[in-house]
Amino acid sequence: MKNISEVAEEFGVTTRTIRYYEEIGLLKPIRNESNRRFYKSADLAKLKLIMRGKQYGFHLDEIREMVLLFDKDRTGKKQLERTIEYGKHRINEIENKILELQEMKEEMEKLLQLFSEKLNNKGD
Numbered sequence: 313m314k315n316i317s318e319v320a321e322e323f324g325v326t327t328r329t330i331r332y333y334e335e336i337g338l339l340k341p342i343r344n345e346s347n348r349r350f351y352k353s354a355d356l357a358k359l360k361l362i363m364r365g366k367q368y369g370f371h372l373d374e375i376r377e378m379v380l381l382f383d384k385d386r387t388g389k390k391q392l393e394r395t396i397e398y399g400k401h402r403i404n405e406i407e408n409k410i411l412e413l414q415e416m417k418e419e420m421e422k423l424l425q426l427f428s429e430k431l432n433n434k435g436d
Contacts, residue, residue: 319359369405
């Protein structure tokens, strides 16, 4: 078991972030007689999923639902189904963003070409 500082350091987040995840019900540390938080391996596994979800751009509400589904269905089936659903949605968002960025790049390349031509013509 690890205390909050050790967990925060391990995952590269602040202790405030860890406490926030506890406030919204994602983590459930045990407390000792002096009220210090200690995290079990199950909490660390959840935190790993949370961090991975954030890395891939999922919203915290989506992450929360996916993580907590395992507590409701220990087979993991519902969690996997929801993760696949959210994952497909996120891939669509990413694909749309790639298209937008590609269009922006092409527009900028055209503008730069135009500006370069203007600059070259001013030298005449």
